[in-house]
Each structure stands twice: as structure tokens, then as C-alpha cells.
Amino acid sequence: SAPEVREAPRKIAIIGGGIGGTATAFFLRQEFGPAVKIEVFEAGTVGGRLATENIGGHEYETGGSIIHPLNLHMKHFLDKLGLSVRADVSSKMAIFDGKELTFEESDWYLVNVIRMLWRYGLNFIRMHMWVEGILDKFMRIYQYQQFSYSFSSVEKMLHAMGGDSFLTLVNQTLEEAMLAEGFSQVFLNDIVTPVTRVNYGQTVRINGFVGAVSLAGASSGLWAVDGGNKLVCSGLLYHSKAEVVPARVTAISMKTRPSKTGPVTSFYEVNYIGESGAAHSTYDIVVVATPLHQGLSDINFSGFSPPIPSHFPGRYHQTVATLVHGLLNLSYLGTTLKPEDFYISDVLTLDKKASEIHSLSSLDPVKIPKGYTRSSATQSKVWKIFSSQPLSQKHLQQIFLSQESVFEKRWLAYPSYSPPQRRTPPFILHDRLYYLNAVEWAASAMEMSAISARNLALLAHHRWYEQTAKIDQEDLHTRLRGEL
Numbered sequence: 001s002a003p004e005v006r007e008a009p010r011k012i013a014i015i016g017g018g019i020g021g022t023a024t025a026f027f028l029r030q031e032f033g034p035a036v037k038i039e040v041f042e043a044g045t046v047g048g049r050l051a052t053e054n055i056g057g058h059e060y061e062t063g064g065s066i067i068h069p070l071n072l073h074m075k076h077f078l079d080k081l082g083l084s085v086r087a088d089v090s091s092k093m094a095i096f097d098g099k100e101l102t103f104e105e106s107d108w109y110l111v112n113v114i115r116m117l118w119r120y121g122l123n124f125i126r127m128h129m130w131v132e133g134i135l136d137k138f139m140r141i142y143q144y145q146q147f148s149y150s151f152s153s154v155e156k157m158l159h160a161m162g163g164d165s166f167l168t169l170v171n172q173t174l175e176e177a178m179l180a181e182g183f184s185q186v187f188l189n190d191i192v193t194p195v196t197r198v199n200y201g202q203t204v205r206i207n208g209f210v211g212a213v214s215l216a217g218a219s220s221g222l223w224a225v226d227g228g229n230k231l232v233c234s235g236l237l238y239h240s241k242a243e244v245v246p247a248r249v250t251a252i253s254m255k256t257r258p259s260k261t262g263p264v265t266s267f268y269e270v271n272y273i274g275e276s277g278a279a280h281s282t283y284d285i286v287v288v289a290t291p292l293h294q295g296l297s298d299i300n301f302s303g304f305s306p307p308i309p310s311h312f313p314g315r316y317h318q319t320v321a322t323l324v325h326g327l328l329n330l331s332y333l334g335t336t337l338k339p340e341d342f343y344i345s346d347v348l349t350l351d352k353k354a355s356e357i358h359s360l361s362s363l364d365p366v367k368i369p370k371g372y373t374r375s376s377a378t379q380s381k382v383w384k385i386f387s388s389q390p391l392s393q394k395h396l397q398q399i400f401l402s403q404e405s406v407f408e409k410r411w412l413a414y415p416s417y418s419p420p421q422r423r424t425p426p427f428i429l430h431d432r433l434y435y436l437n438a439v440e441w442a443a444s445a446m447e448m449s450a451i452s453a454r455n456l457a458l459l460a461h462h463r464w465y466e467q468t469a470k471i472d473q474e475d476l477h478t479r480l481r482g483e484l
């Protein structure tokens with residue numbers, strides 16, 4: 001590569017200490033070396049949408065909880081940080097239509113296969129193959145990033161992974177995409193809808209790409225971090241030697257300063273309110289790692305031409321996570337099973353008026369105690385309910401025979417997807433000002449934020465040193481074929 005003649009940046013700011021911001025700190029350190037000062041502004045708690053709550057002396061995930069076996073950045077972070085995968089606890093799924101359970105997973109694998117074949121023909125196997133095909137293409141991003149290639153927009157990144165087919169996927173609904181592939185409407189209603197409801201709180205009218213991610217999030221081998229997923233965020237901050245600034249960023253503006261030796265140089269001024277009041281600092285590069293959407297951040301951008309909005313079009317979907325330590329009322333689920341025989345851990349729901357809840361899951365603590373097994377419904381335990389609206393006490397009394405404690409967290413969780421979308425927000429807001437969460441409009445998941453973080457660190461580096469040959473290269477898949 002060309003010799004780096006330009007001076008290295010001195011200071012970089014990252015706004016947001018979730019998995020996106022902390023992964024950006026990690027990758028920026030990797031790209032720019034030890035000298036650059038990296039500051040991460042966090043208005044709330046490090047981890048952001050990765051959060052836990054203590055119930056009865058154990059911590060439980062209230063936000064992002066599962067990770068796919070092929071999420072290679074998340075895997076890599078664990079290795080780098082010396083964290084481990086949480087012990088696996090067996091699970092069993094059922095589907096609820098608001099009145100009764102329409103499907104219950106058997107302990108016997110073969111029984112499940114025969115039932116599914118009987119009801120849905122080859123839809124199940126074909127869905128597995130369809131998702132695998134998309135994942136195969138998705139995995140190309142890791143090779144591109146290993147070879148330091150970066151992309152200046154979400155569309156260009158998606159195109160490099162899966163060509164026009166990925167761009168079509170984000171611009172059509174999952175329903176349209178799957179019907180076009182020959183899946184039946186009954187299969188979409190009975191099986192695919194419960195998955196999009198539990199994973200994104202929405203219907204099969206979400207975009208096809210996030211729909212495939214959602215289906216991947218219902219496959220086998222899913223894992224979580226021992227001790228809690230948010231440990232990855234604090235670990236990445238520590239590893240990258242980034243400084244956390246506990247403050248809310250209120251404004252970012254562009255400033256210029258005359259230089260004795262060369263042309264006028266520009267930099268960014270970040271205004272924030274911290275523990276000791278309002279203050280500001282200047283930076284060479286800034287990465288915004290929080291959604292620029294109503295209710296999630298309110299940053300004023302000034303002095304930019306064209307102007308940068310505080311909020312991009314679209315909204316985030318509310319998902320309420322209600323964690324109840326209590327005794328489940330099986331008659332709510334309309335099942336005749338006795339509590340001692342009820343070992344279902346995940347109840348998914350159909351898109352019916354009667355099913356106001358999106359899912360009901362038995363939660364395991366982030367650290368599995370020795371000898372822990374899933375108990376039947378005879379015992380009081382921690383359940384998590386996802387719903388769009390907060391649940392009333394009356395509703396909770398229908399679901400539970402007794403409640404020891406109730407914890408409610410209202411998340412603006414992920415974009416409210418309604419394809420076709422005009423255009424995903426840009427990665428590049430201005431010359432050296434970047435936006436990580438643009439990627440969520442393709443799909444929101446921990447790994448998507450990590451991929452975006454790696455991409456922005458590479459992009460910021462290549463643009464700083466004017467290495468254009470590593471940005472937006474066409475046909476990378478063919479060119480890198482045969483490379484390790």
C-alpha cells in the first residue's frame with residue numbers, strides 16, 4: 001500500500017457506548033494505532049440496548065439476548081476479551097393464537113419433523129435452505145473486511161455481499177420475497193409470522209433482508225455471553241484504551257482553523273452536557289453510534305452544507321420487555337397440560353387480535369448456576385413477555401397465578417420496517433463525520449452494528465489517508481475468489 005504521508009488524526013469522538021460505538025473504538029484503535037486519543041460519549045449506560053436486570057439475585061437480559069453461530073465479529077470479540085459463551089439450557093417452543101396452543105414442540109426430533117412435513121410439506125426444509133443461501137452471501141463481508149475493503153453506503157455494502165438480490169430483498173416485504181420463492185401463505189401465517197413477532201415485534205411485512213435475519217435468529221446453535229452480553233461493550237472499551245465521557249452530546253458543528261504551513265484545516269466541535277455542566281471538545285473524526293431518530297437521540301448539527309437533520313425519516317418500533325418472577329397460569333394458554341408436564345420455554349404468537357403479546361419466554365440467568373435445569377411450570381420463575389404496549393396489571397393477573405416481582409423496560413428497539421424504503425440513511429454524514437446506525441435499516445442486530453463498526457473504521461482510515469482503492473470496489477467476490 002501507498003506510504004502514509006498525512007499526519008495521523010489526533011482525536012476521535014464516538015457518540016454512543018452500545019455495541020456499535022464500543023466496537024468502533026476497538027476497530028479504530030486497530031486501524032489508527034496507539035497514538036490517537038479515542039473518546040466515547042455515553043449519556044446512559046455502557047451497553048445501550050444490551051442491558052441486564054437483577055431479579056432475585058440473578059441478572060437477566062432485558063435487551064439484545066441471542067447471537068447467531070455465524071456472527072463472526074461477536075465470536076472474535078469473545079476470544080479477544082477472554083469472555084466465554086454461556087452454558088446452554090435446552091429449550092422447547094410452542095405457538096399460541098391468543099386462545100390456545102396451536103403447536104407444541106415434542107421432545108422427539110423425529111416427531112417434530114413428521115408433524116411439520118405433514119402440515120407444511122417441504123416449506124420447512126426449503127426455508128432452511130433459503131436462509132442458508134442468504135447467509136452464505138452475507139458471510140462474504142468478513143472476507144472483504146479481512147482484506148480491508150470498505151463501503152460508503154449501506155446499499156453498496158449489501159450489493160457487494162449479495163448483488164441485486166440483496167437490494168431487492170431490502171426493498172420488498174418478507175412476505176413478497178417468500179411468496180415469490182414459492183412458500184405457502186399458510187406457512188407464512190403459522191410459522192414465519194410468530195418468528196418475526198418474537199424477533200422484531202412486527203409482521204411479515206418487514207423487509208425481506210431483516211426477515212431472513214429474523215429467521216436466522218430462530219435457528220439452532222444460538223448463544224449468549226456468559227455473565228451478560230453487555231460485558232462485550234465494557235471489554236471493548238477497555239481493550240481499545242478508549243476514554244468514556246459520561247455525557248449527553250447536544251450538538252456537533254464544523255469549525256475551521258487557519259494553518260501556518262498549509263491550507264485551512266477543518267475539525268468538529270462536539271458540545272455536551274456532563275456531570276460538571278456544559279462543555280465542548282474538538283475532534284478530527286467523529287462517529288455517531290446511536291440512532292438519529294426521535295426518542296433515541298437529539299443532536300443538533302450546525303454549520304453543515306448540505307444540512308444534516310437531527311432525525312432521519314422513519315421511526316423506531318416500541319417493544320416492551322416485561323420480566324415477571326411468578327407462577328404461570330396455564331389456563332391462560334388454553335392448554336390441558338398439567339404444570340408438572342409443562343416444560344415449554346418459548347411461546348410464540350400468531351398475528352391475531354386475541355394475541356396482544358408477541359412472545360412469552362422462560363428466562364435463564366446470564367450466568368447459569370451449577371446443576372441448573374429448566375423447571376416445569378409448578379415453580380415460580382422469571383418469564384419475559386414482549387409486547388408493543390405496556391401490559392396492564394389485569395392482563396398480568398390473567399397470565400400469572402402469582403407475581404413476586406415485575407420489571408418493565410420500554411425499548412425503542414429497532415426500526416419500524418416498511419419497505420420499500422426510499423434510501424437507507426448515509427454512512428457518511430460529512431467529510432469525516434460518520435453514522436453507524438444507518439445499517440439498522442437493512443437489519444438491526446448486534447452483529448450488524450459490529451459489521452458497521454468495522455466498515456466505518458476502515459472507511460475513516462482510507463478516507464483520511466486517501467486510499468480510494470479500498471473503498472466501494474466492484475466485483476470483490478470474484479476478485480477475491482481463491483484468496484484465503
Ligand SMILES: Cc1cc2nc3c(=O)[nH]c(=O)nc-3n(C[C@H](O)[C@H](O)[C@H](O)COP(=O)(O)OP(=O)(O)OC[C@H]3O[C@@H](n4cnc5c(N)ncnc54)[C@H](O)[C@@H]3O)c2cc1C
Pocket residue numbers: 015016017018019020021041042043044045046047048049050062063064065066067247248249250289290291296297298299319321411412413414437444445446447449
Ligand atoms: C428488546 C430487544 C431485543 C433484542 N434482541 C436482539 C438479539 O437477541 N440479538 C441481536 O443480535 N440483537 C438484538 N436486538 C438488537 C440489538 O440490541 C441492537 O441492534 C444493538 O444492540 C444496537 O447497538 P448500538 O450500539 O448500535 O445502539 P445502542 O445500543 O442503542 O447504543 C447507542 C448508545 O448511544 C447512547 N446515546 C444516545 N444519544 C446520545 C447522546 N446524544 N450522547 C451520548 N450518548 C448517546 C445511548 O445511551 C446508547 O447507549 C434487540 C434489541 C432490543 C431492544
Ligand SMILES: CC(C)=CCC/C(C)=C/CC/C(C)=C/CSC[C@H](N)C(=O)O
Pocket residue numbers: 063064065066067068071138198199200213214216217218359361414444445447448
Ligand atoms: C446478522 C445475522 C446474520 C444474524 C443475526 C441473527 C439474530 C441473532 C437475530 C435476532 C435479532 C433480534 C432483534 C432478536 C430479538 S428477540 C431475541 C429472542 N428471541 C428473545 O426473546 O430475546
